[in-house]
Amino acid sequence: MARRGAPAEVNAGSMADIAFLLLIFFLVTTTIETDAGLDRMLPPIEPPTEKPPIIKEKNIFTVNINRNGQLLVEEEITDIRKLREKAIAFLDNGGAPSGSLDYCSYCKGKRLGDSSDSPAKAIISLKNDRETKYSTYITVQNELVGAYNDLRNREAQRLYGRDFTSMEADYLDPETDSNVKDDLKEKVKRIQELFPQKLSEAETDTTN
C-alpha cells in the first residue's frame, strides 16, 4: 500500500521471441501433403447361393501376372508396355453388329467378332500370384486405369472439348463451386457410362 497509481507496464519485448519459438515449432512439425493414389472399388462378397452371371468369353480380357512379374494377356506373353494399347483395343472394339442392342456408335476399334461387343460389356479380369511384387501389380493397375482414362478423355474431348481426368479432378476438388460441380457431375457421369470401369480381380492363385 505504499504506492498507488498506474500499474507498471508489462514488458512485451520478449513476445516476439516467444511467438518465434512457437512459429518455428509448428514450421518444423507441419507436413502439408495430400496423398494421391489409384482409387479402386473392391467387389462385395457375394452370397454363396447367388449364381455368377454368365459372361461370354470374348467379352473378358484376361490379365495374368506371375511371380516373376511376367504378363499373360489373353493367353499371350506380353510386354507390360504394350498392355495399355491392348486394353484400349479390347475396350474400344465394339464388335456388336450395327442395329443390335449393344451396338457401340462411338467406338473407334476394329470391330472384330472375337473381341468385346461393347465397352459396357467388356470386362477386364486381373489375376495375380501370391508372390507377385506389389510394384508390378501397381504398374499393371496403372496401365489398365490409364487405358480407361485414355478412352474417356477421347470421348470427353469429343463431347465437351476437355479431358475427362481434369473434369473429374475438378469435380472431386472440395474447392470447386457447387454449381460448377453440378454441371460437371452430369458430364462425368455420362462419360463414365460410355466406358464403365469393369475390372474384376479374382482371388489370388496359390498353385501356379
Next chain:
Amino acid sequence: MSKFTKKKDSGLPAVNTASLPDIVFMLLFFFMTVTVMKDNTLKVRNDLPNASETKKLEKKDRVIYIYVGAPESQYQSKFGKEARIQLNDKFSSPSDVGGYILEERAKKSQDLQNVLTVALKVDKEANMGLISDIKHELRKVNALKVNYTTYDGDAFNNLQ
C-alpha cells in the same frame, strides 16, 4: 532561424519493430491451423511405388490408413524381414485388419461412416499375397473403397 536548424538529423531513425509480433503471430496461426501432427510413427519401410493415373486423396478425415512393408532394421530381430502390416502403432496380422477397420469406422461421425476410404500404403517390395489377404478382410467388413497410395511418377519405374 533556430526553428529550421533544430531538426538536425543524427543518422537513420531505428526501424519500428512494434508490428513484428503481429506478423509473427499471423504466421504462427497460419501454421497452427494447417499443421497435421503425424499421428503414428512408421515402423515399416514405406517406399511407395509410382503411378501416373492417380487421384488425390482429399479430406483426410475420411481416410483410414494401413501400412505394409518390411519392418525397419531395429524391429527386424523381433519381427523378421518379411513384409508386415502396421495398424496404428503396432505390427498386426491380416486377421486384425477387419477389427481395426470397424474400430476406426466407429470413431468417425455417423455421416462419414459410409464414405470412408482405406488408403493402403504399401512398400514396393511387398508381395501380393499379403495384399490379397488384406483385401479379403476389407471385403468382409464391407470397406470396399480402397486407394493404393502411390507417388506421382512413371509407373514403369517400378519395374527396375
